Amino acid sequence: MRTKPGICQRKKRFASEEEALRVAEKAPFPLRPYRCELCGHIHLTGRTKGMKLPAFEIARRRAAKAVRRENAEA
Ligand SMILES: [Zn+2]
Numbered sequence: 001m002r003t004k005p006g007i008c009q010r011k012k013r014f015a016s017e018e019e020a021l022r023v024a025e026k027a028p029f030p031l032r033p034y035r036c037e038l039c040g041h042i043h044l045t046g047r048t049k050g051m052k053l054p055a056f057e058i059a060r061r062r063a064a065k066a067v068r069r070e071n072a073e074a
Helices: 005-010 017-026 055-073
Strands: 032-035 042-045
Touching: 017 032, 017 042, 017 055
Parallel strands: none
Antiparallel strands: 032 042
């Protein structure tokens, strides 16, 4: 992914994807870690459209869908 220098400086940097995922997991909206071409660190992006979702986000969506199904059947 292309990152503008200004965005890179503003964004939080993570040393590893695992670290970034731990933060993303706690966020109330979907975030996805990516490797920055400028600083070589990991940033988080809210742009998940057309991207592979992290495992926890897939699980979260699957769980939400299951709840909706249960409510519809009840
Ligand atoms: Zn960066």
